Amino acid sequence: MKRPVVLTIAGSDPSGGAGIQADLKTITAFGCYGMSVITAVTVQNTMGVTGVEAMAPDLVAAQLDAVFSDIRPNAVKIGMAVCRETIEVLIEKLTEYRAEHIVLDPVMISTSGRRLLSKDAVDTLIHGLLPLAGLSTPNLPECEALTGQPIRSREDMILASLMLHRQTKQPVLLKGGHMTFSPQDSPEGSFREAAPVDCSDLLRTPDGVRWYRTPLIQTTNSHGTGCTLSSAIASCLAGGLSLPDAVAEAKTYLSGALAAGLDLGKGNGPLDHCFRIKPLS
Template identity: 55%
Template sequence: MKKVLTIAGSDCSGGAGIQADIKTITAHKMYAMSAITALTAQNTTGVYGVLEATPEFVANQLDCIFQDIRPDAVKIGMVSNVEIIEVIAMKLREYSAENIVVDPVMVSTSGSKLLNDNANDALTTLLFPLAAVITPNIPEAQCLSGLTIKNKVDMERAADMISDMTKGSVLIKGGHLDESADDLLKAEGKTFWFESPRIENPNTHGTGCTLSSAIACNLALGLNIIESVNKAKEYITGALKAGLSIGKGRGPLNHCFKLQ
């Protein structure tokens, strides 16, 4: 059985963060492990509180995982401060972690800020260079590139700039485009588009967490980045098409749609 580690924040309502990651990994028939960086009090309507773990405790969790059950892939989500980012980077280098997917979680689906201002540089200089792929959405790609992204040409320009921050690939998710939901992958100097129609489902809580975890699962299987993204897109499309409707705000996906 393949093992996948998620390093992220907990979502007590179950739709995003660690909980979405574990559901996604389990749906891929893999063994899920987690190192929790923060507890959040949130639901489909917003984020109402964040309690960060100490860097020492994050390091303790990672030591326990890598010294016993080595992961075949690692997904990194919410890492809200410099100290936690530093200790994660140190431990991943120490254990020569492989197949690292970094989802630069800066803002929640509901619009709540999840990354401290001073953590942006640490994220790009310490974690991005370790990544096999980073998966910003359009607002995050705008923050990283400094560009305004309104169309697919803008996405290509931003991907070129963000590629300089990592030795791996860059996947800019197009869910915020007006006319489509096409994603752009910049890998090995080449551009690949993953086209998909916009699914009329307002319940998108945890889509970024889910997609990045699915990519990590596919990398754990030994698939290349193009195959991994393509299969992850298929999975999240199915989870959206399932049409789950839970909560009073932007609800979660049906991660277990294949089990029905």
């Protein structure tokens, strides 16, 4: 049986909740064949990131050559790129091999506040790598850093997504998980702090905008949500879904993995990427 093939390019998380490990679990959960190119080894767990060691750029290039020369992926997910030299390698190789269905999660700062992308790499990311991606999936702080536009409301999300879309000429999924909304808020209304019940993501394409509203899941087991969502979207694109449908399917999966989150570790526990897989009796 031929399976869709998805390549993840990201950093390694030894605790298994984020990065390459979360990506491969997600790709497998969607019935795809997962491959990986490691850009960095991190020292992290559910309590935060305490160390990052970037892979040598020539080793990243060699990994990409090994994959594309043998098993061509149907989709590519990009996570943590760490430095300008690595981003330049990604631009060169993904252009050389004409990679398709690239989903870029612009990992810049960890939840615990550690910088995961060097400052001198941001310009190369914006003007070189983002335009190659068929979709970027920044969260609100990342989009603020990429556009310089403060985001405090739905109107701000609309404006910031437009700014990033004009910069990259590519679709943008702006993740609103850092901001929650009350039911009386219309998609164009203002953010209210009282009684939040849902979070909203905004997909901007050349055809316009589409809101995805999902119930707010009260959980501390949220380690690796961004990695999981972008990998799920890439898997759906590899399987032949349209971009709007891929986002919808990926968000449904993410909600299920969050709701089934695992009480592991002393900090923010991981999602349950295998919640749809029947466990051994």
